[in-house]
Amino acid sequence: MKFLQISQTTTLTDLRNAVGTTNLPYVLAANSLPRVPNIGQYIFNRAADIMSNADNVSLTYKQSALDRASGDSDVFEQLSLMNESGWKVYANTNALPNTVQIPDSVVVINSQNTLGNSQRVSKDVYSNVIKAIIEEPHFADPEIFNSYYSDNASQVMDVTATSYQNLFQYFKIPWGKMTIYSSLADDFKDFPVYPEEISDTAKANYQTMPEMIYQYEPWMLYTSSGPRSVTYSFNFHRDMWTGDHRDGKANELVRFCMANCYPEYNGSAVNTPLVTLYMNGEVLVHGVLTDVGVKWSGPLGLDNFYLVCDMSLTITEIAPEPLDYYKVMQKPLIG
Secondary structure, rough: EEEEEOOOOOOOOHHHHHHHOOOOOHHHHOOOOOOOOOOHHHHHHHHHHHHHOOOEEEEEEEHHHHHHHHHHHHHHHHHHHHOHHHHHHHHHOOOOEEEEEEEEEEOOOOOOOOEEEOOOOOOHHHHHHHHHHOOOOOOOOOOHHHOOOOOOOHHHHHHHHHHHHHHHHOOOOOOOOEEEEEOOOOOOOOOOOOOOOOEOOOEEEEEEEEOOOOOOOOOOEEEOOOOOOEEEEEEOOOOOOOOOOOHHHHHHHHHHHHOOOOOEOOEEEEEEEOEEEEEEOOOEEEEEEEEEEEEEEEEEEOOEEEEEEEEEEEEEEOOOOOOOOOHHHOOOOOO
16 A cells, blocks of 8 residues: 655645646545645645544554555554544545555655555564554554664655655756746646757748849848747657656646647637747747647557657747847847
């Protein structure tokens, strides 16, 4: 059994980011939770209601729950040290206080704050805890665990998280430095890489005057400039977000970009998105996303889909101000 720790400020987006988009419906169903934006606040309110109104939990139920948790020493310790209010929450929600239960079919990345380490409880600890639960005052002394363990649950999770951080410390992933914004979604998505290539084009449009006698070359009459069109080519791996390619993060980025090629229909109104691409906090281009190309390759992952993605974005600029010769001459390198 596994449990994901949450806080009162956890949002539905936070939970989705932790368990993955495809896994979110299963987690909500396992915990009998609605799809509400402030999911952490909802869980805390529900727990408070259970603590106030639910009946006390029997010793038989507690012993049975501890038996089931004996294969995960961190969960076993949390159950053993819970007060009566915590047991009420667990008995009515099948989740530890301040957590959500993770179904066995859902894989949560190790960098998340999870309980459920698959380390069996020692015989001595198990026997002493069960004895303490059965006898007065029906609570286990924390010293039972200190006598046998040097690590508690939080320390176990910190070590696991550190191991994943060490995995990525040798890779310079530019989080927050390469970002695309959508006006329609009013949301950002980060790229785990800089563009491999940038193809930037600006053009001038001229019209030829009617042919005149004795003219060697046609007269060119200026009509307009642009629009500027820029194509960005990205290459990334689905493991680059969290180390687990089943987290759905790569798909979120791809779908976010593709969605901005489509409008939103609101009655008779058709709302089209504008996108802004940022590099190191500077605006690369602002305009409409006219083309998204995605090519999958590489080996298959654990979910039987390709791991490497080549994605190209073509954005046609909508300049925030009228451009002329002098303004373009003064533009910086990025932008």
